[in-house]
Amino acid sequence: LLYILASPRGESSQSNLLAEAFIEEKRASDSELVVSTLDLWKADLPEFDGDKAAAKMTFFGVGDMDDGLKTEWTRIEEIAAQFMDADHIVFAVPMWNGGVPYKLKQYIDIITQPGLLFGFSPEQGYFGLLENKKASVFYTSGVFFPGAEAKYGSDFHSTYVSWWLNMIGISNIESVCLQPSLVTSDPEQDFQSALSKAKNLAL
Template identity: 40%
Template sequence: MSSLLYIKASPRGERSHSLAVAEAFVEAYRDAHPGVSITEKNLFTDDMPPFDGPTIQAKYNVLHGRDHTLAEKAAWDAVVRIIDEFRGHDRYLFAVPMWNFAIPYPLKHYIDLLVQPGLTFGMTEEGGYYGMLEGKKAAIMYARGGQYAPGTQAEAFNHQSPYLEMILGFMGITDVHPVAVEGTLFGPDVRDPARKAAMEQARTLAATL
């Protein structure tokens, strides 16, 4: 039985377009996968350990084969617990609004905790990298106030989806399925049809992921 980790990166609750599309996915996913285990992780309310000096030093200890001090070990153990939760699922659902053309800061914090040597990525003797989370799948529900269609001048301002999908691929999660609702700041004539279409796309995706 697969398990889904539902990662909420919006603080706006019922006003959030990314969460609305993600909730449509979850409802359809439950129908398509009876008995599925779904864990919700709200990045704005869940406690996450700091990525501070002891944590960074612990990361370099791992990279260079050095021992930890007690403080560094405690910091690293907290990171490992976050990663173990993430690795314990085989399906992921992200609800991600665009903030300043990129991602909300708690999601970047979460990513900085997840991307660790020997846990989510490895290194070859030649100095290359490989992801350690192969075989997992992710669905990402994006919301954007503007419109960033491929081939337009606005596309260059979208640092939301390219970054998130790149970093998931770096960890080995390359089977990624994005759904986007755009133009949420353009008024109901643009926003409402875009949101409805994204929700329908999310429901269809949920049946096959």
């Protein structure tokens, strides 16, 4: 199991707390479960700069993969390998400005590469290369909630993550949403309800 933290708020993050409660229940029921944690705010994530983009484009027939680009591509493969090797990926994802935190978007842009997570052909379009994997995603937002008026924001958050997971081949997806967490009459009760859902999901 790979646990990916997209929130920098540690124990103050409700998405982190929900994901970690889920993982603890999984650990309790499976003594052989191996859990790796990737804190995106502490990870050494490279910029997806011009050389890495050039290496990617060689898969689409643009340019050649010379020694310099091979070095850049090897770094991408190393980061993607941890994700590709996991059977189960757990995400803690707060909503930032209607979308995902930029560190998660950076990570997605690094690992979502042709020949690694997806393939492409003019006939098929994009198709996922990952098989037999599961994702559990714990979403939180401070103000937005499904069906809310436009003044409370829009959801490019769960919709984006779901689209991306499907695009790379992960269709076994479960989620818990704590939306909203600030503007209801009893935020603590809302959190406890989401916490119960997270624990039950693990069972």
